[in-house]
Amino acid sequence: MKMNRLAKIGTSLSVALLLAACGNESTDDNGAETNGDTSDGETSEGIAGSVQVDGSSTVFPIMEGVAEEFSIANPEARATIGVSGTGGGMEKFIAGETDLTNASRPMKEEEAEMLEEAGIEYTEFKIALDGLSVVVHPDNDWVDYLTLDELYSIWAEEGDADTWADVRDGWPDEEIRLFSPGTDSGTYDYFDEVILDGDQIERDASLSEDDNVLVQGVQGSPNGLAYFGYAYYIENQDTVKIVPIENSEGEVVTPSSETVQDGTYEPLSRPLFVYVKHESIKENETAYEFAKYTLEMAADMATEVGYVPVEDAVYEESLETLEGLR
Structure with missing residues (x-):
């Protein structure tokens, strides 16, 4: 195979x-x-x-x-x-x-x-089990990790982060291009629940039920940001960059087989x-x-x-x- x-x-x-x-x-x-x-x-x-x-x-x-x-x-x-x-x-x-x-x-x-x-x-x-993965363009050299609050500020309707500079001081004043699974996707529902507290994504994001479309979106967008299943990151790890996430304990964790299995990559670890x-x-x-x-x-x-x-x-x-x- x-x-x-x-x-x-x-x-x-x-x-x-x-x-x-x-x-x-x-x-x-x-x-x-x-x-x-x-x-x-x-x-x-x-x-x-x-x-x-x-x-x-x-x-x-x-x-x-x-x-x-x-x-x-x-x-x-x-x-x-x-x-x-x-x-x-x-x-x-x-x-x-x-x-x-x-x-x-x-x-x-x-x-x-x-x-x-x-x-x-x-x-x-x-x-x-899956570790829902947040990715950026491989040329993005400023995002070292993101917090849960920063993810909320980027994606939520009430969030105030339209540019990378809005997310964290010193980051580029460039508009973030968002790529998200579509509303029929369980990935969308899960992200909506654990990151947005049930709020819908109302930002200017490109939505697709096809995770390959999201991968291609980030591959072609230097200021792109997307999330999708870990397998799609593994398949495309040479052309997208994974973003570690600060969990609720304050630990900065990268999704992997170990961190998904032991639960430290939370809250973005999920069952299938x-x-x-x-x-x-x-x-x-x-x-x-x-x-x-x-x-x-x-x-x-x-x-x-x-x-x-x-x-x-x-x-x-x-x-x-x-x-x-x-």
């Missing part, structure tokens, strides 16, 4: 990864071609069917890696991985259009209420989730097998793309819970 998978999302907000392959033809006892089919819906090449997944662009790199491995083991199966953002993915999940949905924030109370009204039962699984529909697990063998693959491979995939795995015990308990849903 290649680390450039993040770039595959491109600029489309409805990107889907269709992973399917034709199985090798085989014959039955009478010499007739069966194309690998068996009577129970499986094939000699593995599961045959489809599963629909959508949601967070932050979680997408993990799910893409899982889907690639799943398609190798089950070439007759199809996993469709959409990238509608956490909010957009939840809307499809509530509408009954998907079997699994990914999220870079916990489910909102109103989303849970709508799922209950729709009669959709589900289970939440934590699959990884996948939500699984019970009906799909019970009635769709492909959905069950894909969910199982996700939990079995999440630690390796998270590490590969730059996120942090949760404890092994969490994955083991999740697999037991998934099996219990059958």
Whole structure:
């Protein structure tokens, strides 16, 4: 698997990864071609069917890696991985259009209420940890770190920092160009909650559900500032500069596997989730097998793309819970 998978999302907000392959033809006892089919819906090449997944662009790199491995083991199966953002993915999940949905924030109370009204039962699984990363242009040689109050002053509607000089004395009197995830993004919601105290971003910021657009924005803007998932920083660390953040204890901390895992990179460390529909697990063998693959491979995939795995015990308990849903 290649680390450039993040770039595959491109600029489309409805990107889907269709992973399917034709199985090798085989014959039955009478010499007739069966194309690998068996009577129970499986094939000699593995599961045959489809599963629909959508949601967070932050979680997408993990799910893409899982889907690639799943398609190798089950070439007759199809996993469709959409990238509608956490909010957009939840809307499809509530509408009954998907079997699994990914999220870079916990489910909102109103989303849970709508799922209950729709009669959709589900289970939440934590699959990884992320350190939401603040970045600037690599030529920015003045920002050594930012405090939580400074982040608020830059991003909040009531903030008073329009230029770098407004943030801290001695910094350039140049207007800050802001790049933020869109309002359907769980990353936006998380930043909104922990940095802006629930206020919406009303500044002159360029918003996009596609994290690659945010990366490109900072790459092309010497006075740019953006935030997105840690995996996207890792993928682009040669062309953007990470900004350490002063946490609530007064420590200046850079996001890393260690600081995200031990909690010192706070409040910008966060869990990543996948939500699984019970009906799909019970009635769709492909959905069950894909969910199982996700939990079995999440630690390796998270590490590969730059996120942090949760404890092994969490994955083991999740697999037991998934099996219990059958």
